[in-house]
Amino acid sequence: MSKRKGLSLEDKRSRMMEIFLTSMEPFTLKELEKVAPKKKGIISQSVKDVVQSLVDDDMVLTDKCGTQTLYWSLPSAAAQQKRRRLSTLDEQIEKTKEGISSAEQSAKELKSGREESSEREEVLKRLGKLETESAELRSKLLIYSSCDPETIRSLKIDSEAFRAGANRWTDNIFSIRSYVSEKFSIPPTDFDKNFGIAEDFDYIEQRV
Secondary structure, three states, rough: OOOOOOOHHHHHHHHHHHHHHOOOOEEEEHHHHHHHHHHHHHHHHHHHHHHHHHHHOOEEEEEEOEEEEEOOOOOHHHHHHHHHHHHHHHHHHHHHHHHHHHHHHHHHOOOOOOOHHHHHHHHHHHHHHHHHHHHHHHHHHHHHHOHHHHHHHHHHHHHHHHHHHHHHHHHHHHHHHHHHHHHHHEEEEEHHHOOOOHHHHHHHOOOO
C-alpha cells in the first residue's frame, strides 16, 4: 500500500491562510501547532516554517503581546499582498512580451524556412504561465474587494450623498403638502392619499 503524499509548501500556506481568514483572530504559535494538524492536516513540526513564510510575504502580521508573540491576518491585508504580487506579475508579463517581440524581430531577419528556436518556445511557455497566474490572482482579489477599506469608504460617501438627496425631495414634498393644505383647506391625509404617499413616509435617518 503506497504512502499518502504529503502537502506541498503552497498547499500548507493556503490552508494556513484559511485558518487565519476564517477565524479573524490572533493565534500564538503553540495554538497554531494544535489547530493546524486537526483542521487542515498540517503537521505541527512544519507550522512554524509555514507561518514564517507567510510573515515574510506580508500575508500574516505578527507582534509581541507581553511575553507572547501573536500572529493574525485580515482580508484587507491579504488583498494588499495579492495586489503587490499582481503588480509584479504584470511587470514580468510586459518584460516577457518585450522578449517575445525581440525574438520575433530576430526571426524575421533569419533565413526563410528556419525553424523557431527553443528559446522562443520557452519564452512563450513562461508568458502563458504568468498570464494564467495573473488571471487567478485577479479572480481571488475580487473575493477581498468587499473588505477593502477604500471600497467601504467609497460606499459610505455614496450612501450619504443618496440619503441627503432623498431627504431634499422629502422636504420639498412636505413643503408642497403644507402649502396645498393651507391654501385649499385639504387635510394632509387626503393629500397623501391622492398622491399615493405612504403613511410612514418620512426623512431617512443616518445610520450609525
